[in-house]
Amino acid sequence: MSKLISLLLLLYICSVVSGCDENTLALQVGTNQIIDTKIPRGDSQVTIPFLIPEGINESALSYAVHSAHSELTIELLDPDEKLIASSLSEEGWFMPAKHLSPNNPENTWGFKKIVNPTSGMWSVRFTRSTEAPKGAIPLQLSMGLVPKYSAFIKPYNTRVQVGQPILVEMRLSAHGKTEPIEGHQIDVFNEYDEKVDELRVSNRLTRADNVRINSTGSSYLAIYTPETIGTMTLKAALPVSIDNQPAVKEVRNSLEVVAPILKVTGVTFMRSSEKSKTVGIHLRVNVVVNEPIWLVARATLAVDGKNITTSRNKETAAGEAATFTFDISDIPEELLNTHAVRLVQLDFTDFNVEQSAVLLQSIPIEKEITDTPFTIRF
Structure with a gap:
């Protein structure tokens, strides 16, 4: 809805609602307002009126109060003066000040969000208790209209190397509750706005050793491995529903x-040529860096439906060609034979x-290890 139409709606509501003037607080979707007020000395109450316009697209009224x-x-009243x-x-x-930061002497009141509140003149009423001091009571009211949907795409690293796999998280929430987006697509564009890749998020993402990556049931992740340098933009269009009409976030x-x-x-790998209980895997890694790094190489093998992981590490100098040798001895000979x-x-x-630690590169191999040496060159 355009700003002009919103303004006209506000003017219309003000024309039919008593007490609405140029000083009336009018809320807008996606904004938060801070109102400093007080219960004057000698008064028992103060009321703050505010206007909720039409066409708020199922937004939610959110508000909180701070006072020493x-x-x-504190009471919230709708346009019909209903509590x-x-x-x-x-x-x-209620959160007492002593439970908050020592440098913050104010108490805090919070309230549940009011989803899709009726348009019209609402109010927040503050009433002094009989135990309150007789002087003025300063108050701060924070309030706004929160959009129905919130969403984000978040790469776990914003500066990565070519070939370096990173996790990308995407989330869609409706009034704070996570919406299912299993399998939804993220498109990747280069700096020339050319599509170069597409990802699919999942709540059941696993590593090569079948360990689940997702830490919570509400996280949807994808793995992105960039192939070229430059600025990459991740985009997604999520289908949503607002006022029972389809929309896109x-x-x-x-x-x-x-x-x-x-x-x-x-990478070279083979079974041991002699009768033994080991499998040898030989890796040669050339590392080109501006300064030395401590490099860890990890191999994942699969046998009899189970994954076995082993790793080697080496401090490498800039430009050094490092060799990692794996001799895995915990696979029994009878298992190797069958x-x-x-x-x-x-x-x-x-x-x-x-x-x-930063994962620099993951290379899927998916090759059977035999008695014949097998070499993969990159």
Whole structure:
């Protein structure tokens, strides 16, 4: 709805609602307003009127109160003067100042959101209790109309390297409750607005070793592995419903992709040629960095329906060609003789103790390990 139509609606409502003047507080969707007021000395009450316009698209009224004095009652009244919420009922909660920051002497009252409130003149009424001091009681009222839907796309890193897999989270909420978006698409565009990739979010994302990645039931994740440098924009159009009509909630975010510091030149793997209980996997990794890093290489194998992971680490200098050798000895010989062993995936991590570890590259292999050496060159 255009600003002009909204203004006309406000003027119309003001023309039919008594007490509406140029000083009337008119709420707008997506904005929050702070009102400083007080119960004057000698008065028992003060009332703050405010206008909720038409066409708020199922937004919710959100409000809270702050005051250094706790001896008062707060009530929300609709256009018919009906009591909708009170600080004395279950619709409200109270947080004493002593439970908040020591530097904040104010108490806080919070209330449940009022979903899709009726348009018209509402009011918040403050009443001094009999135990309250006789002087003025300063108050601060924070209120606004919160849109029905909120959504975001969030890459877990905003600066990544070519070939570096990162997690991307997307979430859609209706009045604070997470909406299911399993399988929804995220499109990736380069700086020329050309589509270069597409992702699908899932609430059941797993690693190569089948460990679930999603930390909560409300998180929807995808893995994005950029292939070229530049600024990449992630976009999604989420179908929603407003006033029983279909609509679209658009979200976007961006990240910067830079040249990789890690290059994997080749992987060689085979079963041991002698009768033993080990499988040898040989990796050669060339690392090109501006400064030395501590590199961790992890191999994931699959045998008899189970995944086995093992890792090696090495401090590498700039430009060094590092070799990682894996000798996995915990696969019994009888199992090797009766089951195929697959090299599932290789992961390479920059383990910086001053920061969190950064996954530099994941390479899916999905090749069976045999007695014949097999080499993959990149």
